Amino acid sequence: MDDAWTTTTNARGVGGRALAETIANARRGYNPCGEYELDVRGMKIAAIENLSVARDQYDCYDMTGNEIVRVENFPPMKRMQTLMLGDNRIARVRGEELGRAAPRLRNLTLMNNSLRNLGDLDELGAIKKLTHLSLSGNPVCAKENYRLYVIYKCKALKTLDFCKVKAAERELAEKMFGKDDGAAARAKTFTPGDGLDDAKEKEPEEEAKPSGPSPEQLLALKAKIAQAETLEEIARLENALKTGVVPADFAI
Structure with a gap:
């Protein structure tokens, strides 16, 4: 499989940034899953930028082992299905932006980062076709009901942290967190004075x-x-x- 990979130089991100030259000279080839992959692992990249240089030619982008803090600034990437961002410093995921930029994204790896609170995961639900998600190694994984909360937010999820999402978990997640949505809807539709006439007849x-x-x-x-x-x-x-x-x- 290594013979299928090509690289021109051992270019690194200069000054902690993903410069266009870094991406242009990155290693590329077919990974074991049969995806055409761009490999920018361990290049000290601090910010996601200049990915338009890749011209949306890849199924998979491997950015493992860099210094990325925020998942943002993605250009339109209609081909991308897999994004690997493990072992970074990520504390924020702009899921709505990522979902719009990469509508086919189904595999997302965020292992060993700095996501701390359940609220930090809310926007993951905007990635509509996300079926496989890895978050293990983040502080948020220690939060109570972490797994059920992620299952509730990500409706299409099939595996979380390499464990299959079961129908019973999906049902329990809806019962536990779906009630909040229902209460909010009822509050929005309540009109003062509704039901007073009926009450008089009781x-x-x-x-x-x-x-x-x-x-x-x-x-x-x-x-x-x-x-x-x-x-x-x-x-x-x-x-x-x-x-x-x-x-x-x-x-x-």
């Missing part, structure tokens, strides 16, 4: 119903849902959140 004993959980109880309910270990417990707590009737055994 029986007196119905008007005496409790006003619902306190703000402290609502926060506690949401926290309990996030910590629940069984689908039954999640369903019970979600029903309490929806109906406003707090279980008798519930305590903050």
